Amino acid sequence: MDAVEWQTWANPEFLQFDTGLRLEFQPPDVRKKALALVEASLSPDGFRLVHDMMLINGFLGEVVGLETILNEFSYNFALYGSPDAEAPWGWQLFGHHCAVHCLVVEGRMVVSPVFLGAEPNEIDEGPHAGRPVFTDRIRLGTDLMAALPSDLRAAATVYRRMVDPGMPPGRIHPGDERHLAGAFQDNRVIPLEGIRAADMPEQARQILLQIAESFVSLLTDGPRAARMREIRDHLDATWFSWIGGHEVGDVFYHRLQSPVLIAELDHHCGVFLDYDTLQPFHIHTVLRTPHGNDYGRAHVRAWQARNG
Incomplete structure:
Protein backbone atom coordinates (compact mmCIF):
# COMPACT_ATOMS: atom_id res chain seq x y z
CA MET A 1 0.00 0.00 0.00
CA ASP A 2 3.04 2.29 0.34
CA ALA A 3 4.19 1.60 -3.23
CA VAL A 4 5.53 4.59 -5.12
CA GLU A 5 3.78 3.23 -8.22
CA TRP A 6 0.56 4.86 -7.00
CA GLN A 7 2.18 8.11 -8.14
CA THR A 8 3.39 6.88 -11.54
CA TRP A 9 0.39 8.05 -13.52
CA ALA A 10 0.30 10.60 -16.29
CA ASN A 11 -2.07 12.11 -18.84
CA PRO A 12 -0.12 12.01 -22.15
CA GLU A 13 -1.03 9.55 -24.87
CA PHE A 14 2.47 8.05 -24.86
CA LEU A 15 3.24 5.53 -22.10
CA GLN A 16 5.57 6.97 -19.45
CA PHE A 17 5.14 4.32 -16.76
CA ASP A 18 4.14 0.73 -17.50
CA THR A 19 2.48 0.06 -14.14
CA GLY A 20 0.13 -2.93 -13.94
CA LEU A 21 -1.57 -4.29 -17.06
CA ARG A 22 -1.95 -2.45 -20.36
CA LEU A 23 -5.60 -3.19 -21.14
CA GLU A 24 -5.26 -2.95 -24.93
CA PHE A 25 -2.94 -5.98 -24.83
CA GLN A 26 -5.18 -8.09 -22.58
CA PRO A 27 -7.84 -10.66 -23.57
CA PRO A 28 -11.40 -9.29 -23.74
CA ASP A 29 -12.32 -11.08 -20.50
CA VAL A 30 -9.57 -9.28 -18.56
CA ARG A 31 -10.68 -5.91 -19.95
CA LYS A 32 -14.28 -6.70 -19.04
CA LYS A 33 -13.39 -7.64 -15.45
CA ALA A 34 -11.21 -4.56 -14.98
CA LEU A 35 -14.05 -2.29 -16.12
CA ALA A 36 -16.49 -4.26 -13.95
CA LEU A 37 -14.37 -3.44 -10.89
CA VAL A 38 -14.30 0.25 -11.86
CA GLU A 39 -18.07 0.20 -12.37
CA ALA A 40 -18.68 -1.55 -9.03
CA SER A 41 -16.52 1.02 -7.24
CA LEU A 42 -18.04 4.19 -8.66
CA SER A 43 -21.48 5.76 -8.86
CA PRO A 44 -23.44 5.13 -12.08
CA ASP A 45 -22.81 8.72 -13.22
CA GLY A 46 -19.17 8.46 -12.16
CA PHE A 47 -18.54 5.28 -14.11
CA ARG A 48 -20.34 6.71 -17.13
CA LEU A 49 -18.07 9.78 -17.06
CA VAL A 50 -14.88 7.72 -16.68
CA HIS A 51 -15.93 5.32 -19.45
CA ASP A 52 -16.88 8.28 -21.66
CA MET A 53 -13.29 9.54 -21.38
CA MET A 54 -12.07 6.18 -22.67
CA LEU A 55 -14.64 6.06 -25.47
CA ILE A 56 -13.85 9.64 -26.54
CA ASN A 57 -10.17 8.70 -26.59
CA GLY A 58 -11.01 5.90 -29.00
CA PHE A 59 -13.14 8.26 -31.09
CA LEU A 60 -10.26 10.76 -31.26
CA GLY A 61 -7.95 7.97 -32.45
CA GLU A 62 -10.37 7.15 -35.25
CA VAL A 63 -10.76 10.81 -36.27
CA VAL A 64 -7.01 11.42 -36.55
CA GLY A 65 -6.05 7.92 -37.75
CA LEU A 66 -4.01 6.93 -34.69
CA GLU A 67 -6.01 3.99 -33.38
CA THR A 68 -2.85 2.15 -32.25
CA ILE A 69 -2.00 5.05 -29.90
CA LEU A 70 -5.42 6.40 -28.97
CA ASN A 71 -8.09 3.79 -28.34
CA GLU A 72 -10.70 2.79 -25.78
CA PHE A 73 -8.28 0.47 -23.98
CA SER A 74 -4.95 2.32 -24.23
CA TYR A 75 -4.95 2.47 -20.41
CA ASN A 76 -3.03 0.82 -17.60
CA PHE A 77 -4.80 -0.90 -14.73
CA ALA A 78 -3.17 -1.90 -11.43
CA LEU A 79 -4.26 -3.41 -8.11
CA TYR A 80 -2.65 -2.49 -4.79
CA GLY A 81 -2.98 -4.75 -1.78
CA SER A 82 -5.47 -7.61 -1.64
CA PRO A 83 -9.22 -6.91 -1.81
CA ASP A 84 -10.46 -7.11 1.77
CA ALA A 85 -13.45 -5.98 3.83
CA GLU A 86 -11.25 -4.21 6.41
CA ALA A 87 -7.60 -3.93 5.33
CA PRO A 88 -6.65 -1.23 2.82
CA TRP A 89 -6.50 -2.04 -0.87
CA GLY A 90 -7.18 -0.17 -4.09
CA TRP A 91 -6.92 0.15 -7.84
CA GLN A 92 -5.55 2.57 -10.40
CA LEU A 93 -6.59 3.29 -13.99
CA PHE A 94 -4.58 5.75 -16.07
CA GLY A 95 -3.89 6.82 -19.62
CA HIS A 96 -4.69 9.67 -22.01
CA HIS A 97 -7.33 11.98 -20.52
CA CYS A 98 -8.26 9.55 -17.74
CA ALA A 99 -6.52 8.77 -14.43
CA VAL A 100 -8.50 7.50 -11.45
CA HIS A 101 -7.28 6.20 -8.09
CA CYS A 102 -9.55 4.34 -5.66
CA LEU A 103 -8.64 3.32 -2.09
CA VAL A 104 -10.92 1.27 0.20
CA VAL A 105 -10.30 0.67 3.92
CA GLU A 106 -12.70 -0.34 6.72
CA GLY A 107 -15.77 0.64 4.71
CA ARG A 108 -14.36 4.04 3.72
CA MET A 109 -13.44 5.03 0.19
CA VAL A 110 -11.19 7.70 -1.31
CA VAL A 111 -11.30 8.39 -5.06
CA SER A 112 -8.43 10.84 -5.53
CA PRO A 113 -6.48 12.04 -7.38
CA VAL A 114 -8.66 12.11 -10.48
CA PHE A 115 -7.69 13.52 -13.87
CA LEU A 116 -10.39 13.57 -16.56
CA GLY A 117 -10.21 15.33 -19.90
CA ALA A 118 -11.67 15.26 -23.38
CA GLU A 119 -10.65 16.39 -26.87
CA PRO A 120 -13.24 16.71 -28.33
CA ASN A 121 -15.81 16.79 -25.53
CA GLU A 122 -18.43 14.95 -27.61
CA ILE A 123 -18.72 11.87 -29.80
CA ASP A 124 -20.95 13.17 -32.58
CA GLU A 125 -21.28 10.06 -34.73
CA GLY A 126 -21.13 6.29 -34.51
CA PRO A 127 -22.48 3.81 -31.92
CA HIS A 128 -21.28 5.86 -28.93
CA ALA A 129 -22.60 9.24 -30.06
CA GLY A 130 -23.99 11.24 -27.15
CA ARG A 131 -24.20 14.53 -25.35
CA PRO A 132 -21.05 16.59 -24.61
CA VAL A 133 -19.23 15.85 -21.36
CA PHE A 134 -18.45 18.44 -18.64
Missing part, protein backbone atom coordinates in the same frame (compact mmCIF):
# COMPACT_ATOMS: atom_id res chain seq x y z
CA THR A 135 -21.38 20.63 -19.72
CA ASP A 136 -22.67 20.81 -16.14
CA ARG A 137 -19.30 21.84 -14.73
CA ILE A 138 -18.87 24.53 -17.36
CA ARG A 139 -22.37 25.89 -16.80
CA LEU A 140 -21.93 25.91 -13.03
CA GLY A 141 -18.69 27.87 -13.39
CA THR A 142 -20.28 30.65 -15.43
CA ASP A 143 -23.38 30.55 -13.18
CA LEU A 144 -21.19 31.15 -10.15
CA MET A 145 -19.45 34.11 -11.75
CA ALA A 146 -22.86 35.54 -12.73
CA ALA A 147 -24.06 35.15 -9.13
CA LEU A 148 -21.21 37.27 -7.78
CA PRO A 149 -21.52 41.05 -7.45
CA SER A 150 -19.15 42.92 -9.75
CA ASP A 151 -16.55 43.68 -7.07
CA LEU A 152 -16.26 40.02 -6.01
CA ARG A 153 -16.26 38.89 -9.64
CA ALA A 154 -13.31 41.19 -10.27
CA ALA A 155 -11.54 39.96 -7.13
CA ALA A 156 -12.06 36.31 -8.13
CA THR A 157 -10.53 36.97 -11.57
CA VAL A 158 -6.81 36.48 -10.99
CA TYR A 159 -6.03 37.04 -14.69
CA ARG A 160 -8.41 38.36 -17.33
CA ARG A 161 -6.74 36.48 -20.18
CA MET A 162 -5.95 32.80 -20.38
CA VAL A 163 -2.43 33.69 -21.45
CA ASP A 164 -2.01 36.98 -19.66
CA PRO A 165 0.99 39.33 -19.85
CA GLY A 166 0.72 39.75 -16.07
CA MET A 167 1.41 36.06 -15.43
CA PRO A 168 4.79 35.26 -13.86
CA PRO A 169 7.25 33.04 -15.74
CA GLY A 170 6.22 29.39 -15.52
CA ARG A 171 2.55 30.06 -14.74
CA ILE A 172 1.64 28.34 -18.04
CA HIS A 173 2.93 24.76 -17.96
CA PRO A 174 3.81 23.18 -21.34
CA GLY A 175 1.51 20.21 -20.68
CA ASP A 176 -0.80 21.24 -17.86
CA GLU A 177 -1.29 24.82 -19.10
CA ARG A 178 -3.02 26.55 -16.14
CA HIS A 179 -3.43 23.48 -13.93
CA LEU A 180 -1.42 23.49 -10.71
CA ALA A 181 -2.41 20.08 -9.30
CA GLY A 182 -1.84 17.74 -12.23
CA ALA A 183 0.40 14.70 -12.53
CA PHE A 184 3.66 14.74 -10.54
CA GLN A 185 2.29 17.52 -8.29
CA ASP A 186 1.45 15.37 -5.26
CA ASN A 187 1.31 17.47 -2.07
CA ARG A 188 2.22 20.65 -3.94
CA VAL A 189 1.75 23.77 -1.83
CA ILE A 190 -0.59 25.94 -3.93
CA PRO A 191 -1.11 29.58 -2.86
CA LEU A 192 -4.68 30.65 -2.12
CA GLU A 193 -6.06 33.00 -4.77
CA GLY A 194 -9.31 34.76 -5.60
CA ILE A 195 -12.09 35.13 -3.04
CA ARG A 196 -13.35 33.19 -0.02
CA ALA A 197 -16.70 31.43 0.01
CA ALA A 198 -17.29 33.15 3.35
CA ASP A 199 -17.53 36.47 1.48
CA MET A 200 -19.89 35.23 -1.24
CA PRO A 201 -23.67 35.75 -1.34
CA GLU A 202 -25.64 32.63 -0.44
CA GLN A 203 -26.63 31.85 -4.03
CA ALA A 204 -22.98 31.77 -5.08
CA ARG A 205 -22.06 29.59 -2.08
CA GLN A 206 -24.68 27.05 -3.11
CA ILE A 207 -23.37 26.98 -6.69
CA LEU A 208 -19.85 26.52 -5.32
CA LEU A 209 -21.07 23.44 -3.46
CA GLN A 210 -22.67 22.14 -6.66
CA ILE A 211 -19.32 22.47 -8.45
CA ALA A 212 -17.62 20.56 -5.64
CA GLU A 213 -20.27 17.84 -5.78
CA SER A 214 -19.83 17.49 -9.54
CA PHE A 215 -16.14 16.72 -8.94
CA VAL A 216 -16.80 14.14 -6.22
CA SER A 217 -19.75 12.59 -8.07
CA LEU A 218 -17.61 9.56 -8.93
CA LEU A 219 -18.17 8.36 -5.35
CA THR A 220 -21.11 6.13 -4.49
CA ASP A 221 -23.89 7.52 -2.28
CA GLY A 222 -22.43 6.84 1.18
CA PRO A 223 -18.85 7.99 0.56
CA ARG A 224 -20.12 10.97 -1.48
CA ALA A 225 -22.39 12.10 1.37
CA ALA A 226 -19.46 11.85 3.80
CA ARG A 227 -17.20 13.75 1.40
CA MET A 228 -19.78 16.53 0.96
CA ARG A 229 -20.15 16.88 4.73
CA GLU A 230 -16.40 17.34 4.92
CA ILE A 231 -16.48 19.93 2.12
CA ARG A 232 -19.38 21.84 3.74
CA ASP A 233 -17.57 21.85 7.09
CA HIS A 234 -14.71 23.72 5.38
CA LEU A 235 -16.86 25.91 3.13
CA ASP A 236 -15.91 29.21 4.78
CA ALA A 237 -12.24 28.30 4.29
CA THR A 238 -12.79 27.51 0.58
CA TRP A 239 -11.31 29.87 -2.02
CA PHE A 240 -12.46 30.33 -5.60
CA SER A 241 -10.31 31.74 -8.38
CA TRP A 242 -10.87 32.36 -12.09
CA ILE A 243 -8.84 33.04 -15.23
CA GLY A 244 -10.32 34.17 -18.55
CA GLY A 245 -13.78 35.26 -19.66
CA HIS A 246 -16.97 34.42 -17.83
CA GLU A 247 -19.67 34.73 -20.48
CA VAL A 248 -21.38 31.69 -22.01
CA GLY A 249 -19.06 30.25 -24.66
CA ASP A 250 -15.89 31.80 -23.19
CA VAL A 251 -12.84 29.69 -22.40
CA PHE A 252 -11.69 29.83 -18.80
CA TYR A 253 -9.93 28.20 -15.87
CA HIS A 254 -11.24 27.97 -12.33
CA ARG A 255 -10.10 26.42 -9.07
CA LEU A 256 -11.84 25.53 -5.81
CA GLN A 257 -9.35 25.18 -2.98
CA SER A 258 -9.89 24.32 0.66
CA PRO A 259 -8.13 22.29 3.38
CA VAL A 260 -9.91 19.18 2.03
CA LEU A 261 -10.39 19.83 -1.70
CA ILE A 262 -8.62 21.08 -4.80
CA ALA A 263 -10.76 21.03 -7.96
CA GLU A 264 -9.60 22.58 -11.26
CA LEU A 265 -11.14 22.97 -14.71
CA ASP A 266 -9.17 24.35 -17.65
CA HIS A 267 -9.80 24.85 -21.37
CA HIS A 268 -6.82 23.84 -23.51
CA CYS A 269 -5.32 24.37 -26.91
CA GLY A 270 -5.47 21.63 -29.51
CA VAL A 271 -3.10 18.69 -29.50
CA PHE A 272 -4.50 16.25 -32.05
CA LEU A 273 -7.27 18.29 -33.64
CA ASP A 274 -6.27 21.05 -36.03
CA TYR A 275 -6.46 24.26 -34.07
CA ASP A 276 -3.86 26.28 -32.15
CA THR A 277 -6.12 28.43 -29.99
CA LEU A 278 -8.00 27.64 -26.78
CA GLN A 279 -11.33 25.99 -27.50
CA PRO A 280 -14.40 25.13 -25.39
CA PHE A 281 -14.30 21.52 -26.59
CA HIS A 282 -10.86 20.60 -25.16
CA ILE A 283 -11.20 20.38 -21.39
CA HIS A 284 -9.03 19.10 -18.55
CA THR A 285 -10.18 18.63 -14.96
CA VAL A 286 -8.23 17.69 -11.83
CA LEU A 287 -9.42 16.62 -8.37
CA ARG A 288 -7.08 16.37 -5.38
CA THR A 289 -7.41 15.73 -1.65
CA PRO A 290 -4.75 17.95 -0.03
CA HIS A 291 -2.92 17.51 3.26
CA GLY A 292 -1.86 13.94 2.68
CA ASN A 293 -5.03 12.02 1.76
CA ASP A 294 -4.55 11.62 -1.99
CA TYR A 295 -4.48 7.86 -2.63
CA GLY A 296 -6.19 7.55 0.79
CA ARG A 297 -2.79 7.67 2.45
CA ALA A 298 -3.96 9.29 5.67
CA HIS A 299 -6.50 6.47 6.10
CA VAL A 300 -3.84 3.87 5.30
CA ARG A 301 -1.41 5.33 7.86
CA ALA A 302 -4.16 5.38 10.51
CA TRP A 303 -5.03 1.74 9.78
CA GLN A 304 -1.36 0.71 9.90
CA ALA A 305 -0.90 2.50 13.23
CA ARG A 306 -3.86 0.66 14.74
CA ASN A 307 -2.91 -2.72 13.30
CA GLY A 308 0.85 -2.71 13.53
